Structures are given as C-alpha cells and as structure tokens.
Amino acid sequence: MRGAHTGENQSQILLTILQEYSLVHKIGYFTFDNATNNDSVLLYLSQQLKDMGIRFNPIESRLRCIGHVINLVVKAFLYGQDFMDTNDDTNSTENLDLYDQ
Secondary structure (H helix, E strand, C coil), X not given: CCCCCCHHHHHXXXXXXXXXXXXXXXXXXXXXXXXXXXXXXXXXXXHHHXXXXXXXXXXXXXXXXXXXXXXXXXXXXXXXXXHHHHHCCCCCCCCHHHHHC
C-alpha cells in the first residue's frame, strides 16, 4: 500500500479488491489485530457499502486475531500493566464513538 495506512485509505483498497473479484455481496467477517485503524477500515467500508445498498455491521463483523490477543496478555503478564498503558495503543477507544452513528 502506498500512502498513509489510514482506515479510509485501506477501505478503498479493500473495496476495490472485493469488487474486482465480485465478492462485495459475500462479505462476512474480518480478522484483524487490535490496531484502531482496523476499526476505521470497517467503518469506512460499511459506509461505502451502505451507499451501494448493502448492509454491513462493522462491529459485529470484526473478529480479533487470537494470536495478537495472546501476545497482549503475555506482555501484560511479563511486563505489567504500566508497560501496556505506555507502550501499546491497541486498547484505544478513540474510534468507538463513530459506531454510534
């Protein structure tokens, strides 16, 4: 991917691929790590799909990668909560208010 890895940019690429392979009407679930831009990807994708008349719930359709979740748990266990609070932004809730629209 060229350019910023924002949710909006990534959703454009994802939608292009889905359209190219005629998969837009077959969308189910997505598995991502916990980065907040992945929440944004599905939010923007849901808005684009809505414009096409396709219902897609970005919250219900997002699965967390169990490998990443286990990694976060092990880091918290080994290094403590203070390490997680200062060095890992994956628990951020900054985009959660976008889902209330």
